[in-house]
Amino acid sequence: MERRVVITACSAISPIGYGRKAIVESLLNGVSGVATLREDELISRFIHSRVYGTVGYPMTYDFSRQHRKTMGPVAYYACQVAKDALEQAGLPQEFVTGGRLGIAFGSIHGSPTVQRDIYRVFFEAKDKAAYQTIGAVDYLKSMVHTTAVNISKMFGITGRIISSGTACTTASQSIGFGYEAVKYGLQDAMLCGGADEYDTITVAVFDNLLACSTSFNDRPSQTPRPFDRARDGLVVAEGAGAVMLEEYEFAKKRGATILAEVIGFACNSNGGDLILPNLEGITQTLKLGLENAKISADEVDLVSAHATATKMGDIIEAQATGEVFGAEPYVVALKSYMGHTMAACGAIETILMIYMMQEGFVAPTLNLEEVDERCAMIKHVQQVIEHPVRTAAIQNFAFGGVNTSLLIRKLT
Amino acid sequence: MTRQEIEAEVRRIFLSEFEVENPEPDVNLREAYGFDSIDAIELLLGIEKFLGSELTQEEKKQAIEIRTLTQIIDYIEELARKRGVVAERP
Numbered sequence: 001m002e003r004r005v006v007i008t009a010c011s012a013i014s015p016i017g018y019g020r021k022a023i024v025e026s027l028l029n030g031v032s033g034v035a036t037l038r039e040d041e042l043i044s045r046f047i048h049s050r051v052y053g054t055v056g057y058p059m060t061y062d063f064s065r066q067h068r069k070t071m072g073p074v075a076y077y078a079c080q081v082a083k084d085a086l087e088q089a090g091l092p093q094e095f096v097t098g099g100r101l102g103i104a105f106g107s108i109h110g111s112p113t114v115q116r117d118i119y120r121v122f123f124e125a126k127d128k129a130a131y132q133t134i135g136a137v138d139y140l141k142s143m144v145h146t147t148a149v150n151i152s153k154m155f156g157i158t159g160r161i162i163s164s165g166t167a168c169t170t171a172s173q174s175i176g177f178g179y180e181a182v183k184y185g186l187q188d189a190m191l192c193g194g195a196d197e198y199d200t201i202t203v204a205v206f207d208n209l210l211a212c213s214t215s216f217n218d219r220p221s222q223t224p225r226p227f228d229r230a231r232d233g234l235v236v237a238e239g240a241g242a243v244m245l246e247e248y249e250f251a252k253k254r255g256a257t258i259l260a261e262v263i264g265f266a267c268n269s270n271g272g273d274l275i276l277p278n279l280e281g282i283t284q285t286l287k288l289g290l291e292n293a294k295i296s297a298d299e300v301d302l303v304s305a306h307a308t309a310t311k312m313g314d315i316i317e318a319q320a321t322g323e324v325f326g327a328e329p330y331v332v333a334l335k336s337y338m339g340h341t342m343a344a345c346g347a348i349e350t351i352l353m354i355y356m357m358q359e360g361f362v363a364p365t366l367n368l369e370e371v372d373e374r375c376a377m378i379k380h381v382q383q384v385i386e387h388p389v390r391t392a393a394i395q396n397f398a399f400g401g402v403n404t405s406l407l408i409r410k411l412t
Numbered sequence: 413m414t415r416q417e418i419e420a421e422v423r424r425i426f427l428s429e430f431e432v433e434n435p436e437p438d439v440n441l442r443e444a445y446g447f448d449s450i451d452a453i454e455l456l457l458g459i460e461k462f463l464g465s466e467l468t469q470e471e472k473k474q475a476i477e478i479r480t481l482t483q484i485i486d487y488i489e490e491l492a493r494k495r496g497v498v499a500e501r502p
Contacts, residue, residue, distance in 0.1 A: 136453035
């Protein structure tokens with residue numbers, strides 16, 4: 001039995017704002033969330049890329065100590081967007097705790113801030129007192145499923161836990177696997193998303209791979225530049241996004257506001273190199289997504305590209321997108337506004353697509369001044385367009401050769 | 413070190429570490445204040461600092477059965493007595 005699945009709530013903490021109003025304003029006004037890399041008194045001085053997609057506004061939380069004690073910064077982000085989504089969805093409390101609501105939520109590697117403090121002890125410990133500063137809760141804060149289980153604890157959610165940790169496809173897998181759990185009747189609702197906190201180690205990894213942007217260190221808002229001729233690499237970022245998925249009839253019966261329907265999902269692996277983008281693998285994912293949604297390519301109005309602004313990645317993605325969707329649908333690269341929020345990007349980009357569906361506009365790819373001719377086979381967006389979006393595709397690709405395609409549709 | 417000093421220190425730890433103000437002496441700490449195994453480990457570290465002495469694994473395991481503030485104070489008083497840093501009970 002296949003059931004319809006709808007999105008009834010969403011929330012994002014992003015470098016371009018927290019909540020729908022702030023984010024939509026940033027999209028309409030071309031506001032970038034990329035800022036100068038913060039000094040960390042550890043490795044930041046060695047990093048060539050001096051930019052970071054930063055949540056630069058104050059966040060306040062009202063979590064009790066009972067919850068705070070097992071939470072690193074990444075769990076704060078995750079629990080806040082989860083709280084927002086739960087409040088917005090308005091699910092009855094007995095349903096939230098009743099076992100038919102599950103969680104699919106992840107981060108790329110738990111809380112690096114906490115892990116770094118543990119490493120300090122390893123390398124600097126001179127006596128047992130230093131060793132004892134490793135807290136009883138450090139693992140709970142830094143483990144890869146810390147976001148999912150802190151959400152379950154805070155809200156008493158007792159359904160299944162899925163905690164994907166597949167780098168840049170973490171959140172898109174969360175939504176996809178959550179979609180499948182509801183679609184096939186394993187759960188009636190799933191709270192899905194991803195989060196990542198400020199982390200210079202991640203920047204160092206990409207920096208050492210020569211994949212980070214370095215030419216705009218003195219002009220952070222002008223990078224990343226997906227599909228632009230002058231693009232020079234990705235910008236690491238922080239943030240979180242959560243969406244509530246519900247079985248359609250259940251949502252309709254209780255009078256929930258339906259933001260969009262999830263109509264398809266695909267995920268595959270390149271089965272080879274763990275870093276290089278793979279045209280065949282990506283193309284196949286996009287085709288599988290359409291097949292899963294049972295729609296044809298010409299039904300898609302808008303594509304959210306993964307587009308991290310690396311030299312090769314953008315070209316391969318443009319080729320795959322052009323081959324599968326043709327030149328008709330608009331293509332937007334939302335990382336141009338905030339950089340790459342890693343485990344959160346699939347959720348944040350889905351949420352931004354929902355906002356654009358709701359508001360009836362398509363945001364341009366920021367910093368796209370001169371389209372790289374090798375990426376010119378798709379329809380880029382270079383200024384705000386008033387355009388009704390009915391069906392949208394969100395694609396994400398990760399280190400390790402993992403690819404996802406998610407398709408959503410506005411209910412008419 | 414007197415029992416009163418021990419109680420004052422335990423209450424200080426509960427306030428600063430666990431945000432519990434004036435815990436009742438004989439209620440179940442888990443039920444009343446959500447004091448759990450994670451907090452218990454943190455408390456044992458605080459006790460070691462207070463006594464200026466490391467607890468043995470055996471002594472730590474004895475703490476597993478503790479449920480109330482009074483039992484915590486009894487436990488520390490016994491540890492202190494073994495270490496010769498507490499006045500004998502009258």
